[in-house]
Amino acid sequence: MSELYQKLERIVSEKRISDNIYVRHAYSRNVSSNLQGVPDLVIRPSSAEEISEILKIANEENVSVIPRGGGDCEFGGSKPIGDTGIVLDTKSMNNILNLDEENLIVTVEAGISWGKLNEYLYHYGLYTGCLGPGSGMTSSIGGGISHHSVGGGGCAKYGACTNQLVSLEVVLPTGEIINTGSQANKHSKHPFNRFGNGPDLSSLFCGDNGIFGVKTKVSLQVFPKPEFASYKTFLMPRKSLEISAQIMNEIRQKGIDVYDTMYFMDLVVSLGIEYGMFPMWEHLKRKRGIIFYTIEANSEVELAVKVKQLDNIILNKKAEEFGPEISDGNIAKWHYVEQGHWLIAHNLWGLIPGFDPVDAECKVPINAYPKIMRDLDQWDLEHSEDMQKILEITGMRPVTGSGPIIMVKNNNVELTCGFSSFTSYYNGEKHTIIEEINIKLWKSLLERLVKHGVMFYMQGDILSRLMVDIDGYQKEYYELMKAIKKTIDPKQILSRGKYNFWGNNTDN
Amino acid sequence: MSQLKNLKKEWKAIMSCMGCGDCGYAIRPAVGRYLTCPVKEAMEEEGFEIYFSRGRMNVLKSILEGQIPLSKELAEWVYQCSECGNCTEVCHMSQNPYIVLPTCNWIDHVKVWEALRKDLIEAGFAPLDRHNDLIKYMNDDKKKNPYGEERNKKFEWIKEFPEIKDKGELMFFGGCTMPLRQVDTLRSMMKILRAANKEIAMTNEELCCGSIALRIGDEKSISAVIKQNIELFKEKGAKTLFTACAGCYRTWKKDYPELLGEELPFEVKHITEILIELLNNNQIPFKEIEQEDVKVTYHDPCHLGRHMNFYDIPREVISKIPGINLIEMKRTRNNAWCCGAGGGVKSQFPDLAIKISEERINEAIEAGALILTTSCPFCIGNLSDAYEKMDDSIKESIKVVDIIDLIASKL
Numbered sequence: 001m002s003e004l005y006q007k008l009e010r011i012v013s014e015k016r017i018s019d020n021i022y023v024r025h026a027y028s029r030n031v032s033s034n035l036q037g038v039p040d041l042v043i044r045p046s047s048a049e050e051i052s053e054i055l056k057i058a059n060e061e062n063v064s065v066i067p068r069g070g071g072d073c074e075f076g077g078s079k080p081i082g083d084t085g086i087v088l089d090t091k092s093m094n095n096i097l098n099l100d101e102e103n104l105i106v107t108v109e110a111g112i113s114w115g116k117l118n119e120y121l122y123h124y125g126l127y128t129g130c131l132g133p134g135s136g137m138t139s140s141i142g143g144g145i146s147h148h149s150v151g152g153g154g155c156a157k158y159g160a161c162t163n164q165l166v167s168l169e170v171v172l173p174t175g176e177i178i179n180t181g182s183q184a185n186k187h188s189k190h191p192f193n194r195f196g197n198g199p200d201l202s203s204l205f206c207g208d209n210g211i212f213g214v215k216t217k218v219s220l221q222v223f224p225k226p227e228f229a230s231y232k233t234f235l236m237p238r239k240s241l242e243i244s245a246q247i248m249n250e251i252r253q254k255g256i257d258v259y260d261t262m263y264f265m266d267l268v269v270s271l272g273i274e275y276g277m278f279p280m281w282e283h284l285k286r287k288r289g290i291i292f293y294t295i296e297a298n299s300e301v302e303l304a305v306k307v308k309q310l311d312n313i314i315l316n317k318k319a320e321e322f323g324p325e326i327s328d329g330n331i332a333k334w335h336y337v338e339q340g341h342w343l344i345a346h347n348l349w350g351l352i353p354g355f356d357p358v359d360a361e362c363k364v365p366i367n368a369y370p371k372i373m374r375d376l377d378q379w380d381l382e383h384s385e386d387m388q389k390i391l392e393i394t395g396m397r398p399v400t401g402s403g404p405i406i407m408v409k410n411n412n413v414e415l416t417c418g419f420s421s422f423t424s425y426y427n428g429e430k431h432t433i434i435e436e437i438n439i440k441l442w443k444s445l446l447e448r449l450v451k452h453g454v455m456f457y458m459q460g461d462i463l464s465r466l467m468v469d470i471d472g473y474q475k476e477y478y479e480l481m482k483a484i485k486k487t488i489d490p491k492q493i494l495s496r497g498k499y500n501f502w503g504n505n506t507d508n
Numbered sequence: 509m510s511q512l513k514n515l516k517k518e519w520k521a522i523m524s525c526m527g528c529g530d531c532g533y534a535i536r537p538a539v540g541r542y543l544t545c546p547v548k549e550a551m552e553e554e555g556f557e558i559y560f561s562r563g564r565m566n567v568l569k570s571i572l573e574g575q576i577p578l579s580k581e582l583a584e585w586v587y588q589c590s591e592c593g594n595c596t597e598v599c600h601m602s603q604n605p606y607i608v609l610p611t612c613n614w615i616d617h618v619k620v621w622e623a624l625r626k627d628l629i630e631a632g633f634a635p636l637d638r639h640n641d642l643i644k645y646m647n648d649d650k651k652k653n654p655y656g657e658e659r660n661k662k663f664e665w666i667k668e669f670p671e672i673k674d675k676g677e678l679m680f681f682g683g684c685t686m687p688l689r690q691v692d693t694l695r696s697m698m699k700i701l702r703a704a705n706k707e708i709a710m711t712n713e714e715l716c717c718g719s720i721a722l723r724i725g726d727e728k729s730i731s732a733v734i735k736q737n738i739e740l741f742k743e744k745g746a747k748t749l750f751t752a753c754a755g756c757y758r759t760w761k762k763d764y765p766e767l768l769g770e771e772l773p774f775e776v777k778h779i780t781e782i783l784i785e786l787l788n789n790n791q792i793p794f795k796e797i798e799q800e801d802v803k804v805t806y807h808d809p810c811h812l813g814r815h816m817n818f819y820d821i822p823r824e825v826i827s828k829i830p831g832i833n834l835i836e837m838k839r840t841r842n843n844a845w846c847c848g849a850g851g852g853v854k855s856q857f858p859d860l861a862i863k864i865s866e867e868r869i870n871e872a873i874e875a876g877a878l879i880l881t882t883s884c885p886f887c888i889g890n891l892s893d894a895y896e897k898m899d900d901s902i903k904e905s906i907k908v909v910d911i912i913d914l915i916a917s918k919l
Contacts, residue, residue, distance in 0.1 A: 015554040022582055023556050025570040026563030031527045033569060042556060070529055071562075091533070092553060115535035122537065137536055138529035280606035326606050334604050339538040343609060346528065346600050350611030353520030423523045423569075428516045430573050 004061050008043060008086075011053040016044040016092075027068070027087045028079055031135075033356055033423045034438050035076030035461055039066065039087040046092060048169055048177050048216035055214070055493060056175040058086060064496035065173075067214045069111060069143030072135035074357060075460025077209055078143070081497030090142060093216065096120055103192055105166050106222050110142030110215040114152060115342065117141060127225045129158035133458075134345030142215040147458040148207040150363075150414050151406050153341030157259045157296070158223075159409030160457070162206040167191040169217030170205050173489035180205070181219070191219035204484070209459050210495045211485060226296035228303040229259070231332035232311070233292040234319035240266055240289025241370045243317050244405070247291060248366045250313045252411050256306060260294040260335065261407035265373070268348065268401065275351050280329045291319065292332035345403055348420055352396060358442045359403075359418025360463065362454035366411050372452050376400055376417055379448050386437045393431050394422045398441075415454070418445055447472075464498040513630070514623035515572065522568045524614040531561035531595035531617075539603040542839055544594050546846045547853075550863040558585050561595040561617050568624065578627060583634040586625065588860060591618045591723055591851030593814040597842045618815070621851070625725025638856045639724045646716050647729055653684040654720045654855075662687040663712035669698050676709030678782075679746040681760065683753040684716050685885040693885065696916035697752060697779065703919050704791040706782070711744055719755040719811075722763055724852045734764050742773050752779040752912060754809035754884035755850075758816055778812065780822045780883055780911065787828040794918045797831035804832045804914070805877035807868060807891070808844040809884030822883045822911060829918055837868075837875045845871060847882075849890035858893075865894035873905050883911045 002019070009017050018024075019041045028038040040063070045051045058065045064085035068078035080087065093111035100106070101124065108117055114132030121127050132144045136152035141161075143149070145168070148160040158164065167181030178184075180202040181194040194202050205213050236243055244263035251258055264272075270287040272278045281290070293310055297303035315321070322329035326338075334340040349357055364372060380387070380400035391397040402417035424435035443466055446456075450472040456463045467473055473481075482501050485492070492502055515522070531544050543549060545560035557563025564586070570576045596618065600611035628634040635643055642654040652659050665687055666672055672680075686694050701708060715737050718730030741749050751757050761776040786792050806826055812818040819841045826834045839845045848854070848864025869891060872880040882888060891908045909917075 013553065018556055020558075020581070021576055022567050022585060023558045023563075025567045025576055026556065026558040027566070028570065029527055029566050033523070033527070044553065044556065046553070070533065071557075072528060089556070092555065113533050113535065115533070119535050119537050119542075135528050135530075137541075138533040275610055277608050277610055278606070279608065326604055331607065334602065334607055337538065338602075338604060339536045340602060340604070340607070342536065343600070343602060346526070346609050346611065348610075349526050350524045350600065350609070350614060352610075353614045354523035356523075356526070425519065425523055425569065425572055428519060 004057070004063060005041065007057050008041065008054060011050050011057070012043055012045055016046070018042050027071075027089065030071050030076055030078050030460070031074045032076060032358070034358060034435060034442070035079070037076070037080035037461070038083040039080050039085050041086045042089055043086060044089045044092050048171050051088065051171045051214050051216060052175040052177055054086070054088065055171060055173060058493045059174055059491055062491055063493070065493055066495055067210045069140030069146070070113060070135060070138040072133065072139040072143065073458055073460045074359065074361065075458060075463045077458065077460030079461070081461050085496065088214065090214070091140065097217065098190070099124065100190055103190075104222050105191055105219050107191060107217060107219040108141055110145070110218050111140050113138055113140055114144065121222055125224055126222045128161070128220060129164055129223045130154045130161045131341060132161050134342065137342045141218050141220070145206055145215055145218055146208055146210050149458070150408050151345055151416070153335070154259055155414070156261050156407040156409060157257050163409070164221045165202055165206060166194050166219040166221055168202050168205055168215055168219070170213035170215055172213050173494040207457055209464055209498055211498050212488060212494070214494070226298050228297045228300055229294060229336060230303055230307045231292065231294040231330065231336045233290060233322045233330045233332045234314050235284065235286070235322065236289040236291055237318040238288065241373055244289060244291050245366050245370050247314055247317055248407050248413065249411070251310065251407075252366070254309060254313070256295070256309055258293050258310065258407065259296045260341070262292055262335075262344070262404040264290045264404055265401055267399075268403070271351065271399065272347065277347065280327055280331065290331070292335070294332055294336045345416065347403055348399070351399070351420065354423045354426060355420050356423050357418065358421050358438050359416055360446055360449050360454070360456060361414065361416050361458045362449060362456045363408060363412045364415055364452070364454045366407070366413055368452065369405060369413055369415055372415065372449070372454070373402060373417065375448065375452065379445060380419070383441055383444065386441055390421060390434055390437060393434060394426055398422070417449070418442070459498070461498065465500050468500040512572065512627050514626040515568065518620045518623045519572060521615045521617075521620050522565055522572060524611050525562065525565035526611060527562050527566065529562045530598050532557065534598045540838070540840065540843045541598060542843070544598050546590060546592060546594070546848055546864040546867070547588055547860065549867070550848070550860055559588065568620070578631050578633055580633045583628045583636060586621065586628065587634070587636055587639070587852055587856055589621055589851050590810070590846050590848055590853045590861070590864070591621055592810040592846035593618050594846060597814055622723070622725055626727060629725050635724055635726060636856050639852050642720055642855055643724070643726055643729055646718070646721060653688060653716050655684060655688045657688050660712075665691045665694050666710060666712065668695070671702070671707070673707065673709040674711060675744045676707065677745060677747040678708050679741055679744055679749050680708045680710045681714060681717070681741075681749050681751040681756055682710060683751055683756040683885070685889065686752055689889055690885050690910070693752070693910045693912050696910070696913045699916045699919060700783070700786070700792060700912065703793055704786045706786060706791070709744065711740060713740055717756045717759040719759040720852065722759060723850065727767070731767070734767060738764065738772060746774045748775045748777055750777040750779055750782050752883075752885065754778070754811035755886055758811040762816065778818065778821070778883070780825050783825050783915065784821050787825060792915065792919070794830045797918070799831065801831055801833035802879060803835050803877045804879040804881055805835050805837050805872045805875050807837070807847065807872070807880060807882040807887060808841055809882055809887045810846050810850055812883060813844055814842055825911060826881065826914070829915055831918065835875055835877055837871045839871065847887040847890045849886045854886070854890055861890050862894045862897060865890045866898060869895060869898065869902065869906065869908070873902065878906055879914065880906055880908050881911045881914050885910070
């Protein structure tokens with residue numbers, strides 16, 4: 001047993017630390033199986049104080065620490081870069097600490113899932129508005145805050161989950177514990193506001209991809225869940241890609257506070273029907289794109305007005321409305337009423353066995369996505385030779401496209417685009433060539449997207465480093481980010497390797 | 509390194525695991541989903557991801573890719589799983605027939621765990637010590653049951669019921685758990701059947717169905733048993749074989765035909781299917797009930813529910829018992845919390861099994877039930893063991909009763 005292990009074991013109980021080879025491999029991947037990093041140790045801390053002590057020892061021993069919430073990053077964000085370091089599994093820090101019903105602020109430990117928190121709030125007629133990322137049944141509040149997450153429901157109305165942030169308790173990479181927002185005033189008893197007490201340092205940790213601190217406590221604004229809602233689904237006319245963007249823009253320009261709007265590309269609909277994903281749409285003669293909306297209101301009258309406005313926008317574009325039930329094709333009802341919002345992002349995954357997403361999650365202006373998607377078609381053609389090599393092994397060519405295109409507050413959409421390819425282990429054999437092609441194509445795709453000006457928000461291992469490698473950042477911005485990192489994490493303990501602050505060397 | 513013969517057959521499932529983690533953390537109240545893995549929850553502070561499906565799938569990916577080997581140490585983790593199948597129920601499950609998330613088509617976790625167990629056995633890292641004892645007992649001609657009891661003890665109860673014939677169209681398969689551990693429930697069964705004038709037959713030549721061996725991954729040791737058992741009941745004239753054990757039911761109804769690659773020459777039923785026929789024909793003469801309805805909740809045994817999609821009939825049976833008000837627990841049917849006994853956990857890790865059962869009993873109390881009933885002797889055994897260890901206040905709140913005993917008590 002290493003000296004490091006012994007020191008850490010004194011902080012957490014022996015039950016919460018492991019260097020077992022199987023435990024380490026259990027934590028060596030996130031959602032993408034293309035990226036792997038086996039940690040030296042895994043620890044399940046139970047408090048900010050424990051994390052603080054762990055980080056102090058990690059600094060003494062110069063060992064990297066990787067915070068991990070739900071482990072749902074598609075880009076390798078919560079596993080080590082390289083086979084090294086300590087993974088901090090924060091999921092056992094999952095308590096609800098306080099619900100301030102008067103001020104509508106909930107304070108939780110950062111390891112709690114969006115699912116668990118919203119289940120609790122439901123009993124008070126409340127919800128978090130933005131319901132976190134598409135993986136919200138598992139992914140943690142801390143992880144959502146670390147990535148400006150969207151996509152798990154409600155982000156057209158409420159935007160990224162960080163919009164709702166009131167205050168944070170964060171353990172800095174060198175072990176100091178700070179509180180942000182109203183709690184920066186040491187006399188403040190309960191979190192009530194994020195903005196004040198000097199610069200908004202909460203923002204430093206929002207979307208930081210785990211490089212500036214470990215979130216341990218989060219206070220979020222919560223909202224009364226409106227009593228009334230309507231949810232409708234429409235079959236789009238031809239040229240659905242462009243028309244869907246026009247619809248979303250018109251919704252914004254008319255100021256309608258739609259709760260969710262999602263567009264499924266023609267390809268997703270036709271492939272989905274072909275592979276038996278959407279029995280509700282099997283009857284369709286024209287397998288075109290599909291759009292849906294959900295709108296909430298506080299009265300029937302208000303709802304009727306909003307529904308009329310939305311229907312006018314969509315029907316004027318010659319879209320056709322499905323019937324009200326899920327069996328009629330109304331996927332919006334499943335999304336909202338049956339909480340499909342935490343599953344919808346999984347749609348093309350596993351289309352056939354071992355089909356793995358190799359994509360990017362990015363935010364782009366509504367009016368930009370048709371052009372980007374057309375260019376992705378072109379990108380796909382340009383890489384046919386490599387795609388063909390995968391087909392020769394697996395019998396199927398990777399598929400390029402986008403999952404549901406999700407409207408986000410501020411005239412944006414979330415685009416989960418890229419290609420679905422195969423894991424390198426196929427039919428009893430490891431095919432290194434598949435892995436090599438996947439990584440090569442992934443980087444090429446991401447570079448192409450960067451040049452469209454997209455904003456990656458969940459960057460993890462591959463995206464954070466690629467942005468630097470391809471010189472995607474404005475130089476001064478990147479230098480500032482690096483200077484901050486150097487100041488608060490001089491040994492680059494936390495999430496070592498992300499953003500290549502010290503070059504490609506992850507050993508520091 | 510082992511050839512991983514069985515695991516390789518499951519590569520599609522293993523490589524289709526995206527690692528979303530819903531098998532460990534899912535909460536989706538709209539469809540009654542409140543967490544997934546009973547083992548992970550019972551481990552509490554020790555609950556590393558190796559204890560639930562996502563972490564295990566990651567380990568299996570590394571094993572298939574040749575990064576890490578099988579080992580005895582791995583076996584210790586792997587057998588801490590009741591094979592309840594709850595992870596499969598949550599894995600990319602839309603819970604709506606009109607939307608099918610394709611990943612769910614490729615992953616049957618229990619099949620994967622059993623493939624791994626087979627490879628561990630073939631590589632010599634399993635069975636674990638207590639599982640080894642069970643298999644030894646089953647293969648011992650003087651015993652032929654996993655409890656290590658004398659072979660004939662299983663059939664002693666039959667002597668009390670001379671009306672049980674040796675041959676017949678409707679044959680009872682007694683299994684091992686009820687005759688050796690819960691013989692009073694068999695007496696209750698006979699009380700019901702006598703009252704209903706229902707004739708049954710049974711043979712004292714039946715062999716343990718082999719469920720425990722299959723769940724442990726020792727398929728080889730039961731291949732002969734399957735054929736002998738089938739031939740025996742065929743010879744005895746069975747048109748229908750019924751059992752009161754959920755594990756035996758799954759084994760006869762699902763495993764035997766799958767392993768043989770052919771249909772059985774007779775129908776296999778669970779006792780609740782016999783009971784519902786009797787109830788529907790008003791053949792069970794219940795006493796008149798004057799007191800207020802008692803709230804009863806039903807625990808879905810994994811081997812009946814998730815493994816066999818058998819949810820409605822036991823509920824129909826309970827609903828037809830006079831003086832009973834069937835209520836549901838928070839987690840029910842395909843979302844039901846496991847009792848913790850299955851997959852060899854009860855024998856090898858009894859404390860873990862009991863801890864899981866305690867949670868289920870508390871859930872029944874929270875639902876407001878005065879009786880927790882189920883239709884599996886293995887669940888009854890584990891729930892009862894947990895119940896015995898719980899506080900007196902729990903014992904004052906609720907009773908654990910087999911569905912058969914529940915009916916018999918009303919005659």
